[in-house]
Amino acid sequence: MSLSDAELERYARHIVLREMGGGGQARLKQASVLVLGAGGIGSPAIQYLAAAGIGRLTIVDDDHIDLSNLQRQTLFHTGDIGKPKAHVAAERARALNPHVDAIALQRRIGHGQPGREIVRAVEDDVLPLDQRIGFGRADA
Template structure:
């Protein structure tokens, strides 16, 4: 595949990077990313994935835009209040870069539909949702589908991002990290605990960068997926540290993979 002249101009700053180059940009153009959650993490992640030229995006969210979202969910405006986030996100992509194929899925991901919703030849799933039940359903389905997962989460001033490949030998999945105790729907929320908008943006942008690492694996020097290396951010300190997540031999999400 070759890039058209206008695409070469648009992505020139990527292409001149030896760690990305033309081959890397083509890989991004051919990639299909499924984004679970178009809110706080999903908004900046989507902006940078689209900015990077990811050619196909499936945008999943069952929520509608609320006024309280505008403090951190950067693709929405007051005119969008009450509208489905996934549909607004797809329209944002269409305005930003008409060459990108963006599909909205106004649906909540769960154990009963995750395989169907996440299927369709995804290169990677980026999960930025706000509850453990969905996260674990997404993780388990990624293992079964053989699709890499970028997982990003935050609360207050703490954030975490990691790439998982539980479908590969000796690699952990997200369930290896959190276990089985969080399959319930209830969990802490931004509404109850609060969250700094700029912190959300940082985690969302880093999640996009981690996803790009996976997409470029085998195509560019930057493409080290760093499987199972959980990046922990403390926005108050500030500080960043890395934890290596081991594979759980008894994990019900990936032990049979």
């Protein structure tokens, strides 16, 4: 999968790194990441994954944004209060990087079928992620 001129310019600082190069950035573009929860850890992770050029982000969260979230979940703004976290997070990921396919799933993850169902829906893209990205490998 090749990178467009806009992507080459956007990711220029990654591409000049010996460990990354154009091939590494292309592998990021092909990668899919499942983010379970868009809270205190998930929301900054979503920002960095989108900025880095991960090809597809699937964001799963059933919660809505609350005023008490804003001091630590910097992906969200005051005007987002009451909105679904997954949908706002996906929208912000796409706004940060239009080359990212961000998918929102407003579902609760817990024990039982719903969690397995979500993982099955994305597992072909997630596994084996280490083989698909392969940073620092001589054959990558």
